[in-house]
Amino acid sequence: MVDTLKNILEQKATNLRIHSITSTSEAGSGHPTTCLSAADIVSALFFHAMRYDCTDAQNPNNDRFILSKGHAAPLLYAAYAEAGIIPVDDLATLRQVDSILEGHPTPRFEWTEVATGSLGQGLSLGLGMALNGKYLDKSDYRVYVLLGDGETAEGGVWEAAALASHYKLDNLIGIIDVNALGQSQRTMYAFDIDTYCQRFEAFGWQTIGIDGHDYDEILPALEKAKASNDKPTMIVAKTYKGKGVSFLENEDNWHGKAVEKGEQLDKALAELGPLHTDVPIQIQTPNPIDNQTSTASACEPPEYASDEEVATRGGYGIGLAKLGKANPNVVALDGDTKNSTYSEQFMESYPDRFFEMFIAEQNLVGAGIGLAKRGKIPYVSTFAAFLSRGYDQIRMSAISQANIKYAGSHCGVSIGEDGPSQMGLEDLAMFRAIPDAVVLYPSDAVAAERLVAEAAAHEGIVYIRTSRPKTAILYDATESFPIGGSKVVKKSDDDKVSVVTAGVTLHEALKAHEILAAEGTAIRVIDLYSIKPVDTETLLAAAAETNNAIITVEDHYPEGGLGDAVLDAVATEDIRVHKLAVTGIPRSGKPDELLELHGISANAIVQKVKAIVC
Amino acid sequence: MVDTLKNILEQKATNLRIHSITSTSEAGSGHPTTCLSAADIVSALFFHAMRYDCTDAQNPNNDRFILSKGHAAPLLYAAYAEAGIIPVDDLATLRQVDSILEGHPTPRFEWTEVATGSLGQGLSLGLGMALNGKYLDKSDYRVYVLLGDGETAEGGVWEAAALASHYKLDNLIGIIDVNALGQSQRTMYAFDIDTYCQRFEAFGWQTIGIDGHDYDEILPALEKAKASNDKPTMIVAKTYKGKGVSFLENEDNWHGKAVEKGEQLDKALAELGPLHTDVPIQIQTPNPIDNQTSTASACEPPEYASDEEVATRGGYGIGLAKLGKANPNVVALDGDTKNSTYSEQFMESYPDRFFEMFIAEQNLVGAGIGLAKRGKIPYVSTFAAFLSRGYDQIRMSAISQANIKYAGSHCGVSIGEDGPSQMGLEDLAMFRAIPDAVVLYPSDAVAAERLVAEAAAHEGIVYIRTSRPKTAILYDATESFPIGGSKVVKKSDDDKVSVVTAGVTLHEALKAHEILAAEGTAIRVIDLYSIKPVDTETLLAAAAETNNAIITVEDHYPEGGLGDAVLDAVATEDIRVHKLAVTGIPRSGKPDELLELHGISANAIVQKVKAIVC
Secondary structure (H helix, E strand, C coil), rough: CCCHHHHHHHHHHHHHHHHHHHHHHHHHCCCCHHHHHHHHHHHHHHHHHCCCCCCCCCCCCCCEEEEECHHHHHHHHHHHHHCCCCCHHHHHHHHCCHHHHHHCCCCCCCCCCCCCCCCCCCHHHHHHHHHHHHHHHCCCHHHHHHHHHHHHHHHHHHHHHHHHCCCCCEEEEEEEEEEEEEECCCCCCCHHHHHHHHHHCCCCCCCEEEEECCCCHHHHHHHHCCCCCCCCCEEEEEECCCCCCCCCCCCCCCCCCCCCHHHHHHHHHHHHCHHHHHHCCCCECCCCCCCCCCCCCCCCCCCCCCEEEHHHHHHHHHHHHEEEEEEHEEEEEEEECCHHHHCCCHHHHHHHHHHCHHHHCCHHHHHHHHHHCCCCEEEEEEEEHHHHHHHHHHHHHCCCCCCEEEEEEEEEEHHHHHHHCEECCHHHHHHHCCCCEEEEEECCCCHHHHHHHHHHHHCCCEEEEEEEEEEEECCCCCCCCCCCCCCEEEEECCCCCCCEECHHHHHHHHHHHHHHHHCCCCCEEEEECCCCCHHHHHHHHHHHHHHCEEEEECCCCCCHHHHHHHHHCCCCCEEEEEEEEECCCCCCCCCCHHHHCCCCCCHHHHHHHHHHHH | HHHHHHHHHHHHHHHHHHHHHHHHHCCCCCCCHHHHHHHHHHHHHHHCCCCCCCCCCCCCCCCCCCCCHHHHHHHHHHHHHHCCCCCCCHHHCCCCCCCCCCCCCCCCCCCCCCCCCCCCCCHHHHHHHHHHHHHCCCCCCCEEEEEHHHHCCCCHHHHHHHHHHHHHCCEEEEEECCCCCCCCECCCCEEEEEEEHHHHHHHHCCCEEECCCHHHHHHHHHHHHHHHCCCEEEEECCCCCCCCCCCCCCCCCCCCCCCCCHHHHHHHHHHCCCCCCCCCCCCEEECCCCCCCCCCCCCCCCCCCCCCCHHHHHHHHHHHHHHHHHHEEEEEECCCCCHCCCCCHHHHHHHHHHEEECCCHHHHHHHHHHHHHHCCCCEEEEEEEHHHHHHHHHHHHHCCCCCCCCECEEECCHHHCCCCCHHCCHHHHHCCCCCCCEEECCCCCHHHHHHHHHHHCCCCEEECCCCCCCCEEECCCCCCCCCCCCCEEEEECCCCCCCCCCHHHHHHHHHHHHHHHHCCCCCEEEECCCECCHHHHHHHHHHHHHEEEEEEEEECCCCCCHHHHHHHHHHCCCCCCEECCCCCCCCCCCCHHHHHHCCCCHHHHHHHHHHCCC
16 A cells, blocks of 8 residues: 555646646746656645545635745745646646646636745744644644745744744644755755754754655655644755756756757756656545634724824724734734734734734734635734735735735834834835735824725725824724725815825924914825725826825835825826925924924925925 | 052043933933943943044044944043044034934044944954954054944844954954843843853953953953954953943833933932043053055046957956056955956955855955955945845945945846846936936946946945846947946937837847837937936937936836936926836846846837837
């Protein structure tokens, strides 16, 4: 029986190798040698160890497979072809412009759990899915993550490693394909399997070193991994890049090179032999655990006294807790800043749906993506400045089409004395650049609460920017804040210019409005709480009524933020936009001093209005 | 003698505690408890172990101290006051808007080696300085990095840990202040010193666990660390947050809180006792190793046949090698992509000045910053997309005022079949948002070479964006490319619109120019190789001659890039800007197919011109 299983898996592995080579040769590009090193492992996973429903990629109880070494995509597609899920002929369309089988896996191919290709992210993505399985869905699915050895240099791997053992994720199984060859040279540790094992062991994992081409080692290792109690497992597999083809095996300089059609390809295929047909695989199906669907209800409305001063981060915390009550699919994650972002209010009410991710923002984001792909609606909170630590993961979350919400607090110079290292000053630029991201910047706590709820109702990436200082309540609890909208907060028939802003600088604009009104100058003030998409209609209408002149103000650097969003909206009109933003690298000081010093205070707005109007 | 040393260090430590508390109480904010846990260690370092020239912060042979836990800034300033370098009275100016003693250390205070405050970066910064000391300057200085325990959850710490042992940096000594309390809760490991030791040991470090408040353990540990051969050392110190003041010591909820002036402060100071005066410290001075200053010469000019096709990344590689010849201060770092970015050409000529940093971009950037602060001119190369992995470090490099150059290759959809995970599509937005960064986007190999040299001549952050596909040589080898300039490559008296672009889309614009010319429509074509600063003068002049209409084209997402840079330049003029950029999330395909599919091809430009002109 065992021999038959080995024969089956060997035959399938050979098929995987053949497909990896032929598809990349057909495409003229790709990474066949990296596929060849992992083929035996992938065969064991897909045709023996993993349980999945071949008719339903999204079955919530499927074991999950994450190809952290995303450049082995041809191997992934080959596995699904050999599982009978996609036609083998489709493999020849690899990398073509109208194929779902792309160079690195994206969700355009429905069996891609989550997009990869930027190395060192898979373990975080898998961790998120494992957290979901163990603690939320209470499903018995396992999460398998296949990593390359070179990518374990990425810090993101070690963030995930620490969190995985801390959270006792025995349903998370990693396999490192140690083929010793990186992209441009040998890795730091070559075939030193022990070093990898020692490191993961030190990080609290069960570790098993194996020959990655020997089923007598692969299969028991997978069984041992499955039997783990309370610890994640890392299988460290010694392999050869290019295994199975003599002129590729363990050779330098073959990374990212396809075998040339013609003599070279023929030679490789001759060595591998013909495709094995009618290999009797049996793919286990997942346990039919009952997954209740939950419906969301409306959030309780905001409740502030009209003279209260509440920071938008405060409104965020309250709103997130209310959302937690209304929507059981919402989960929250934070990076040891919950008492600053106020995500702790969600934690206090719904501790089972809150995950403390400690000071590790790459993993904070990656785990959030994993949770989103498993049907949860994650709110990922930290300081706006520290979201920059996870920008590669944020970038990839768009490619993954993840329904994930980001919240960045402590934006701008208005945080005061802590100084520039803590100030989010480029976060609007970061998130505006993400395709289809919604970027929201509430100006009071009412708006903050409402936008938290709007974000949940929206399918896709949303970024909410919050501030540290307490500010006045501007809006009635019954106001609505649709995405893509804005609020005209001050308007008259004599407005000389439109001041478009949000956040703390909206309050500065209101002060400026008062100062100028006392001097007989009227200005329109618009709260552009939706930075992307922007309310182009309102902007154009306002400009038309105010001498085609707009002043933008933002607690953010000049590039890429609110001002640029307005510029973009009016680009093809003859409207003049004067941008006020944070000038130079900020420093420590009181919030009001810094607003003044960096040119975005009420006074700066007044001066700019006068300069334009006169 | 030993007792006297202990007494001295204890007295100094008490003074450091007093200053940490009084300065933060005066400021009304700050992190005194985090200072108190590390005071004994810092005393041992500053008044015994470290060698530095009190008259010269920049002495190239000083031991370097990096406060990775940057929020302990008051402790750092106190140490320099107790060393007699700054007046004790200055400490009372902490966090004030006109003080150089900011909330987290910045180079406005000249003794700050490098800005910190975003956790988990200090070890990378120190690694860069250690690489410089051991391999470049051949100086015997040591680099001491003080980390918090919570921040060791950051992956950046483990990237640096792996590289440090790989490069045998025995001149790098880390100390972790294990006080068990993070910002919002206990750390994952509390006082489990062994776990920290095991992890750093597994990463190839010598590790020493100590009581961080006992000089009988601190001093021998530092000696053992100094004696290390070929291995970096991590001292793991058990400490108590708030040590020295009873109501602060090891108490929750004191992170980031100053002691209130009045009763609370009086009580704390009473416990610590009065400042010790006339404590007889002896600060060792560094060895006077001769550091030769090197002068730079001019780079050899570009040399291409006029019909050659060379990718701008190719020009970058050639230019970087030529720069290496001309300027001995230039060093290069890469993240296992040197055969794609072509930084390998520098490596081949100047292997002693090239550092392979493996697949770990946070550390790639951080080490580069460390090298820059030690007087080198580092060129940090990887794929543009993967620079997003180091965006927090890039952000901090601006606060550090680092003279560092970044190069991102494989920008845009024009990389083709590898697909979106490998495409840099938001890198211009990232770098434009960095204050005073220069952002350059060469369109041919001649320009690429020249801009590599321009970058070195410029003091400050420079980003150079390069492309994968081979493109025609556009410029004569004698052309110059000043920062802030542009090239008008096609011009006539009948130009109907100005097409402003760079990189591969400049070549598309030239094709469009031909197509339109054949149809009798003339367009101006401008190579905006300097995206920041932009050549506003040329843009305004061109628009004035072309119906106040500009079309921008870029192989980048619509937000934050070349189009936004042009919009910003003409914001207050009545000039209409039509932006062409990558629409939607790209996919795999041939480069030409993708340019077409995503709306930035010659054809797309032709269509846009016709839509505007007609």
